[in-house]
Amino acid sequence: MIFVTGGAGFIGANFVLDWLVENDESVVNIDKLTYAGNLESLASLESDKRHIFVQGDIGDASLMAELLEKHHPRAVINFAAESHVDRSIHGPEAFVQTNVVGTFHLLETIRAYWNKLEGDNKADFRLLHVSTDEAYGSLAKDDPAFTEMHRYEPNSPYSASKAASDHLVRSYHHTYGLPVLTTNCSNNYGPYHFPEKLIPLIIVNALAGKPLPVYGDGQQIRDWLYVKDHCSAIRRVLSAGTTGETYNVGGWNEKPNLEIVYTVCSLLDELRPRADKQNYAEQISFVTDRLGHDRRYAIDARKIEHELGWKPAETFVTGIRKTVQWYLDNQQWVVNVQSGAYRDWLETNYQD
Ligand code: NAD
Numbered sequence: 001m002i003f004v005t006g007g008a009g010f011i012g013a014n015f016v017l018d019w020l021v022e023n024d025e026s027v028v029n030i031d032k033l034t035y036a037g038n039l040e041s042l043a044s045l046e047s048d049k050r051h052i053f054v055q056g057d058i059g060d061a062s063l064m065a066e067l068l069e070k071h072h073p074r075a076v077i078n079f080a081a082e083s084h085v086d087r088s089i090h091g092p093e094a095f096v097q098t099n100v101v102g103t104f105h106l107l108e109t110i111r112a113y114w115n116k117l118e119g120d121n122k123a124d125f126r127l128l129h130v131s132t133d134e135a136y137g138s139l140a141k142d143d144p145a146f147t148e149m150h151r152y153e154p155n156s157p158y159s160a161s162k163a164a165s166d167h168l169v170r171s172y173h174h175t176y177g178l179p180v181l182t183t184n185c186s187n188n189y190g191p192y193h194f195p196e197k198l199i200p201l202i203i204v205n206a207l208a209g210k211p212l213p214v215y216g217d218g219q220q221i222r223d224w225l226y227v228k229d230h231c232s233a234i235r236r237v238l239s240a241g242t243t244g245e246t247y248n249v250g251g252w253n254e255k256p257n258l259e260i261v262y263t264v265c266s267l268l269d270e271l272r273p274r275a276d277k278q279n280y281a282e283q284i285s286f287v288t289d290r291l292g293h294d295r296r297y298a299i300d301a302r303k304i305e306h307e308l309g310w311k312p313a314e315t316f317v318t319g320i321r322k323t324v325q326w327y328l329d330n331q332q333w334v335v336n337v338q339s340g341a342y343r344d345w346l347e348t349n350y351q352d
C-alpha cells in the first residue's frame with residue numbers, strides 16, 4: 001500500500017481517485033482537513049475498502065510513526081501543504097508551519113521508518129515530494145522555460161516555504177540516503193479545485209453574476225496543466241524516477257491570465273448562456289495587483305518526457321472544456337464549499 005498526505009485537497013483527491021482506478025493497491029490518506037481539505041471530493045470512495053482516511057497533521061510525528069508501523073507503506077506521496085499564494089501574503093505563518101516544519105517532521109518520521117526496513121523493502125521504498133514551479137521564481141517574457149537546473153529564487157512566502165521544503169527533502173537524500181523524488185509542477189486546473197484559485201473562481205463568480213477579478217493588467221503568464229496529467233506524471237515518476245532527482249512537470253501551455261478568463265467566459269457563453277444574452281466577459285473587473293506578483297512561469301518538461309516517457313493527455317482546449325463542464329455538472333459541490341457544509345462530511349459520512 002501507499003500513503004498519500006494531503007489527499008483531501010485538489011490535486012491529492014484527484015490523485016487518490018485516479019490511483020484507485022489504475023491500481024488495486026490501497027491508499028492511506030492522511031489529511032489535516034484545513035479549509036482546503038474536502039472529503040466530499042472523495043465521496044465516491046465511501047465504501048471502497050482500499051481507501052483509508054485518517055485526519056492528521058504531517059507534523060504529528062507520533063501519529064505518523066504509528067501509521068507507518070501499522071500499515072508498512074512502500075511509498076509516501078506528500079501533497080500536504082498550504083498552497084494559496086494570496087493567503088501566504090496575508091498570513092505566512094501557517095505556510096512555514098506546514099510546508100517547512102511539517103515537512104521536516106515528516107522527513108524525520110519517514111527516515112526512522114525507512115532505517116528499520118530491510119532488503120527489497122528498504123531498496124524499493126520511495127518518498128515523492130510534490131512541489132511547484134514557483135520555487136524557481138519569475139521569468140521575463142523571452143527567458144527560456146525553467147529546467148531542473150534553474151536556480152531557486154522564490155518570491156512569495158508560499159513559494160519560499162515550498163522551496164525550503166524541497167531543500168530539506170534534497171538534503172535527506174544527500175545526507176541520509178533517503179530515497180526521495182521531487183516533482184516541480186506548473187499551475188493545475190480541473191475538477192475539485194477550491195474556488196479561491198483563478199479558474200474555479202472565475203467559473204463560480206461568472207455563474208453567480210459577480211465580478212471576475214483580474215489582478216493588475218492580467219498579462220501575467222502561467223503554464224497550465226490538467227490535474228489528471230499531473231497525477232499521471234506523479235505515478236510515472238514514482239514507478240520509474242531515479243531517486244535524488246527532480247522532475248519538472250508541465251503542459252507547454254503558457255497563457256496570460258486575461259486570455260484564461262476570456263476562454264472560460266466564452267465556454268460559459270456557449271454552455272450556459274446568461275439569461276440576458278450578454279457575454280460573461282462583461283463581468284471582468286481589473287483589481288489591485290497581488291503584492292510581489294510573479295510575471296511569468298514556464299516549465300521545460302523535456303526531462304520527464306524523454307527520460308520517463310510521460311506526456312500529458314489533454315491540451316488546454318480539451319482540459320478547460322472538461323473543467324468548465326465539471327463545474328456546471330457539480331454545482332452542489334461548489335454550494336457546499338461556499339456554505340462550509342463540506343466540513344460536515346466527515347461526521348456524516350465517515351463516522352466509523
Ligand atoms: P490544496 O490546498 O488544495 O490541498 C492541500 C491539502 O493539504 C488539503 O487537503 C489540506 O487539508 C492538507 N493539509 C494542509 N496542511 C496539512 C498538514 N499539516 N498535514 C496534513 N494535511 C495538510 O493544494 P493542492 O492545490 O492540491 O496542492 C497540493 C500540492 O501540490 C501542494 O504541495 C502544492 O504546493 C503542490 N502544487 C500545487 C499546484 C497547483 O496548481 N495547485 C501546482 C504545483 C504544485
Ligand code: DAU
Pocket residue numbers: 083084085086131132133134185186187188196197198199201213214215216218220221222257290297
Ligand atoms: O505554479 C504553480 C502554483 O500555481 C502552485 O504552486 C500554487 O499552489 C497554485 O495556487 C498556483 O499558484 P498561482 O498563484 O499561480 O495560482 P492562482 O490561481 O492563485 O493565480 C493564478 C494567476 O491568476 C496569478 O497570476 C494570479 C491571478 N489571479 C488570481 C486570482 C485568485 C487573478 O488575476 N485574479 C484572482 O482572483
